[in-house]
Amino acid sequence: MSRSPTLRDAALAEMAAITARHPQHFRALPPTRVKAGALALAAIMLLTIGLWRLDFAPSRLIDGVGQLIHFLGLMLPPAPGxxxxxxxxxxxxxxxxxxxxxxxxxxxxxxxxxxxxxxxxxxxxxxxxxxxxxxxxxxxxxxxxxxxxxxxxxxxxxxxxxxxxxxxxxxxxxxxxxxxxxxxxxxxxxxxxxxxxxxxxxxxxxxxxxxxxxxxxxxxxxxxxxxxxxxxxxxxxxxxxxxxxxxxxxxxxxxxxxxxxxxxxxxxxxxxxxxxxxxxxxxxxxx
Structure with missing residues (x-):
């Protein structure tokens, strides 16, 4: 007497059928894409470290914009003297x-x-x-x-x-x-x-x-x-x-x-x- 397929066997068979119908979605990542992802991750890490080392703070930037507006007010109106x-x-x-x-x-x-x-x-x-x-x-x-x-x-x-x-x-x-x-x-x-x-x-x-x-x-x-x-x-x-x-x-x-x-x-x-x-x-x- 043959044994009926288990649920696991059925899932594996269905997965194999899906892989056969759509092979492009199950291929391993090409080396170029892996390199591009690694470079993007390295760039993000470098940006983060740079902002941290240079003491980047949004509050300082906001205060600087306010100071810049103050200087622009002092520049008006232009006059040669x-x-x-x-x-x-x-x-x-x-x-x-x-x-x-x-x-x-x-x-x-x-x-x-x-x-x-x-x-x-x-x-x-x-x-x-x-x-x-x-x-x-x-x-x-x-x-x-x-x-x-x-x-x-x-x-x-x-x-x-x-x-x-x-x-x-x-x-x-x-x-x-x-x-x-x-x-x-x-x-x-x-x-x-x-x-x-x-x-x-x-x-x-x-x-x-x-x-x-x-x-x-x-x-x-x-x-x-x-x-x-x-x-x-x-x-x-x-x-x-x-x-x-x-x-x-x-x-x-x-x-x-x-x-x-x-x-x-x-x-x-x-x-x-x-x-x-x-x-x-x-x-x-x-x-």
Whole structure:
């Protein structure tokens, strides 16, 4: 006499049938998903530890927002102060714009040949390519504010240190951007020049340059806009420009003058943004 299946056997049979009908829901987690889950868990743990070590407290944040509103009230209405101070403010703004322009232009000129040395398809050799990349990474890895502190110690206070700080910092950035644009250029024009009997320099001159120059010009215009803000910050450490006056007004608690300077900086950045945006659009239309 056969024994009737137990309840356990029936459950196992039903589970096997369900697994056969829907195998995708019973597969083991793929290694990529396990790694992603582990990285997400590690990120959450790191965030939690960081908030704990940095004494993050919502009450302090709420109190800080209230203090910020109080300072904003002191900044209104914006006022430049005396006529002589107004002239100094506009002189500092002009100095800041000059620092940004000269530093950006000088960095672009120096980084132009370095970009060809750092690009894989135009470099002289693998050794030169590797060394050029590492040098550019090292220069780019130091913030412009640190370069400003270095150059102020070397050449003294003033806008000259600011120009050198922007120039040095942007050489690494432009070198990387230019080399990537050169590596991404279409190879067909270079192959056509080579097939016509031209050498490597002819291929770069007539095959690579026409394609990458508009891209490089767009990068320069964008960095000019960014460096207008950066030159304000480096002025705080004595590298010239309106940043030094902004720092002095904050220390003197002249909040109405501070707001006036901030509005001037925002207006200057906005105008440069509009102009550079139109120039970039014009360059893109010509490509």
């Amino acid at each position: 005396t006529w002589s101070r107004t002239l100094l403010i506009f002189q500092g703004l002009a100095e800041t714009l000059a620092i940004a322009f000269l530093g950006t232009l000088g960095a672009a000129i120096i980084a132009f040949p370095l970009g060809f040395l750092a690009a894989r398809n135009t470099s002289i050799s693998r050794v030169v390519h590797f060394l050029s990349r590492r040098v550019l990474d090292g220069v780019r890895g130091i913030d412009s504010l640190i370069w400003a502190l270095i150059w102020v110690s070397v050449v003294g206070l003033g806008p000259f240190a600011g120009v050198l700080a922007i120039l040095t910092s942007d050489i690494g950035t432009f070198g990387k951007l230019f080399s990537e644009a050169i590596e991404a250029a279409d190879r067909k024009p270079v192959e056509g020049v080579t097939a016509s009997g031209g050498g490597k320099l002819h291929g770069i001159r007539f095959g690579v340059l026409p394609a990458v120059l508009p891209v490089m010009a767009g990068h320069v215009l964008y960095m000019l806009e960014s460096n207008t803000r950066s030159s304000t910050i480096i002025g705080i450490v004595g590298a010239g420009g309106i940043g030094l006056m902004l720092s002095e007004m904050i220390r003197m608690l002249e909040w109405d003058v501070v707001s006036f300077i901030v509005l001037l900086i925002l207006a200057a950045v906005g105008v440069i943004d509009v102009i550079s945006g139109r120039l970039r659009a014009a360059l893109a239309g010509r490509r």
